[in-house]
Amino acid sequence: xxxxxxxxxxxxxxxGQSMTLQCAQDMNHNYMYWYRQDPGMxxxxxxxxxxxxxxxxxxxxxxxxxxxxTTEDFPLRLELAAPxxxxxxxxxxxxxxxxxxxxxxxRLTVL
Amino acid sequence: xQSVTQLDSHVSVSEGTPVLLRCNYSSSYSPSLFWYVQHxxxxxxxxxxxxxxxxxxxxxxxxxxxxxxxxxxxxLTKPSAHMSDAAEYFCVVSVGAAGNKLTFGGGTRVLVKP
Numbered sequence: 460x461x462x463x464x465x466x467x468x469x470x471x472x473x474x475g476q477s478m479t480l481q482c483a484q485d486m487n488h489n490y491m492y493w494y495r496q497d498p499g500m501x502x503x504x505x506x507x508x509x510x511x512x513x514x515x516x517x518x519x520x521x522x523x524x525x526x527x528x529t530t531e532d533f534p535l536r537l538e539l540a541a542p543x544x545x546x547x548x549x550x551x552x553x554x555x556x557x558x559x560x561x562x563x564x565x566r567l568t569v570l
Numbered sequence: 571x572q573s574v575t576q577l578d579s580h581v582s583v584s585e586g587t588p589v590l591l592r593c594n595y596s597s598s599y600s601p602s603l604f605w606y607v608q609h610x611x612x613x614x615x616x617x618x619x620x621x622x623x624x625x626x627x628x629x630x631x632x633x634x635x636x637x638x639x640x641x642x643x644x645x646l647t648k649p650s651a652h653m654s655d656a657a658e659y660f661c662v663v664s665v666g667a668a669g670n671k672l673t674f675g676g677g678t679r680v681l682v683k684p
Contacts (some may be wrong), residue, residue, distance in 0.1 A: 492671075501660055501674030502614075517671065549613060557602055557621060557664065559672060561614040 460485050463562035465550050471568045472540040480535040480565050482550030488560075490553035491533040493517075493525065495546040496564075502549060508533055540569045572597040572663050574675035582681040583651045591646040591678045593661030603644045604662040604672070605635055614660065620644060631655070656682045 466481045484491065489510045494502035504517030508527040522544060524536040537544060550562040577592040595601060605617040618629025625637045631654075635646045644661060661675040 499677070501676050502672075503674075504671055507671060558616055558619065559604075560616075561606075563613045 462486065463550055463552055463560050465548075465562035465565050467565060468563070469566045471570060472537075473570060474540060474542065476540050477536070477538050478540065478567075480537075480548055480550075480567075482533045482535065482562060483531050484533075484550075484552040484560070485531065486552060486554065486560070487530060488552035488554060489530065491527070492551045492553070492559065493523070493533070493535045494549045494551065495519065495544075496549060497546050505535065505548075537567075542569050545569045572601065572665050572673050574661050574663050574673055576659075576661050576675035576678050578678050579676065580679050580681065582683065584683045585653055586650050589646075589648040589651045589655065589680065591659050591661075591680070593644045593646065593675060594642055595644060595661070595663045596642065597663055597665055599665050602664040603635075603637060604664070605629065605633070605644075605646050606660045606662060607657050608660065608677075609657045617646070617659075651680075651682050653682050653684065656680055 463484045492507045493505040496502045503519045505523050506525040508514045511530050514525050527533050545568050548565045551559045553559045573596045575594045583589050603620040606614040607617050608614050617633050618627045620627045620637045628634045633648050658677045658679050660677050662672045664672050
């Protein structure tokens with residue numbers, strides 16, 4: 460199993476640009492999550508999904524959108540990038556025994 | 571509501587000496603508790619978890635943690651630090667509800683001196 464994969468690893472955006480962060484898992488997990496980690500901080504939940512077609516907001520959803528058309532994929536969309544969205548983004552999925560598996564992260568800089 | 575407080579933002583130990591990382595939590599319901607480790611520029615790896623079974627939980631790489639309900643604590647320990655233990659450690663609480671969302675502590679950065 461590849462586990463949780465994320466692309467790209469790094470990205471630099473200009474203010475106002477849009478992009479999609481990709482996340483995929485091959486463990487057949489229903490629950491998936493998007494977090495952001497700012498320097499020196501813990502992770503904050505952006506959005507989560509309990510299964511295909513079902514998504515809900517987390518702690519810091521403003522400026523982001525998600526979709527979940529399949530069990531495997533959970534992309535995160537930034538529509539109008541702002542400097543405040545400079546962060547490291549982690550995708551995760553949860554097993555049936557309540558363990559979350561994290562992807563390697565995407566480091567995003569908005570200039 | 572749930573919250574997690576890691577009492578030390580930085581801990582410095584010498585190689586071969588014990589490590590103690592302190593964590594207190596707040597939860598309205600019976601929580602699940604986790605410790606994750608993050609090495610520089612890497613993702614998060616699960617060290618161990620508590621889910622209402624044994625209160626002393628053993629994890630990977632020689633780490634263990636004890637759940638103390640009366641003190642609302644879940645401190646992480648290791649008897650003998652290794653250079654490879656230098657990393658950031660996060661205490662995390664999860665309460666069963668829609669999504670089993672995780673709430674992270676602020677993290678403790680561990681420095682291991684030779």
